[in-house]
Amino acid sequence: MNWLTPAMVDLLVEGFSETLVMVGASAAIAVALGLPLALLLHATGPGGLSPRPWMNRPLGLLVNAVRSTPFIILMVAIVPFTRLVAGTSIGTGAAVVPLALAATAFLARLFENALREVEPGVIEAARAMGATRMQIVTKVLVPEALPGLIAATTVALVSLVGFSAMAGAVGGGGLGDLGIRFGYQRFMPEVMLTVVLVLILFVQGLQSLGDWLVRRLSRR
């Protein structure tokens, strides 16, 4: 363990906190943007609360386009946009922009699926009881879909951990970056191994937390 110097520990801690920032910030943005997007997709879709094909189709296409672009290409392709938003195209802050964009599209679809799992009958009952569309969204759709929404967020968080490692490779920092710089470029396989172990534990933790929440929230 002679490689685990205080300096290396500092690097690991720093890498982990950068990963946390990238994953946390982009997930927060993705949830904030992805949920309204999913609600819009759900409402305007066939059989939705207010079907509007002219709105639903382009929106769906856009989401799919972002989702099907490989992340590494997306990251490079939106550099001008990243600069506009973050003021720079390198560093942890800049990495959040493409991560958030990719995660928003990803989550919008996952959220939409979770909303579709809500029994149409429950929505119909709410309509029969004189609920407004807004009440149906806030009092029926979202609360009933909550376990599914949480499960989707967990999936997104786990994927974000992986994507953030890629973002690290282009100057975003984080654990992935650390692993590549020390483990690969400086031939320190122990560092690579440590990084991988930390990432595995982190992902496991996220997944367990997510599963626990879903279990607690669903009343089936």
Place this chain on the structure above:
Amino acid sequence: MAAIALSRLSKRFAPGAPPALEEVSLEIAPGEVFGIVGRSGAGKSTLIRCVNLLERPDSGRVEVLGQDLMSLDEAALRAARRGMGMVFQHFNLHARRTVAENVAFPLEVAGMARAERERRVAELLPLVGLEAKRDAYPAQLSGGQKQRVGIARALASGPRILLCDEATSALDPETTAEILALIRDLRARLDLTVLLITHEMAVVKSVCDRVAVMEAGRVIEEGPVFDVFTRPTQPTTRRFVAEVIGHSVPPGTLSRLPQPGPGEARRLVQVLFAGPHSTRAVVSEASRDFDVDMNIVSGRVDEIAGEPFGVMALAAYGAPDKLEGALGWMRSLGLHVTELGEAA
């Protein structure tokens, strides 16, 4: 004034598709339990969904408690919907709300304050016998209990009208009987008008005052339940009625009946006893007065909409003119005598 007046409702879900509703007109009087029966796909759900405009008919008029619903804007329509409770086949409860929270939902939607909601829920749960389950979640309830929650929820905002779409179709026969008894009881206590849809004639028989039979989007027969059961005019209605009062005789039984002797004829008939003569000793009188032999193949007594009612399958033997006379005499008493025909 009718509680619900539907006039000439037509609905087609797609151009060129067969109509889900075709010129359906019905009037439901205040306080009655009105049943609509029909096979799956007959248009029953579409019809009941037109009453609160969950489905908008292509043409026609929907009047509830004197209000023309089609002319209302969205806000007024929502208010009108709060005056009608609806109960569903699959209960449609919120899985993540407790019993009390489910029942409170329509009150919440109407903007009632929490304290008042809780007071109201505390009144409603005993009505359906679920006080002990107030904090349970739907997954912890039996089907019958879930439907009780559905009924309490439908009644929460104090509606005058209760719409039930196959409310008992997901329940076993015993639970069905319980829920129907509850609906009848609540109808009387809360002065409700009930429109009830079902594919089971047994439900109509036990709970409805009047019934309409639907087929292919149209009402093909309509009337007081007792009349429709005892004097069905349409083949579809006859089949429905047969489900409940089961007048068919197994072919094996018919083939084992003795053949008529020389100079004799045999007639197989079904006799419906209803009204004043339902308790008269018709069979023995007929055999005595007309010199015929009557073999009772099957028979049962039942009650429809609270009136006694019997059905009997008879094999009658005798001289052809005597047989004719006996059956004619039975008809003259107001009994419904129909030929069962000869089984091969």
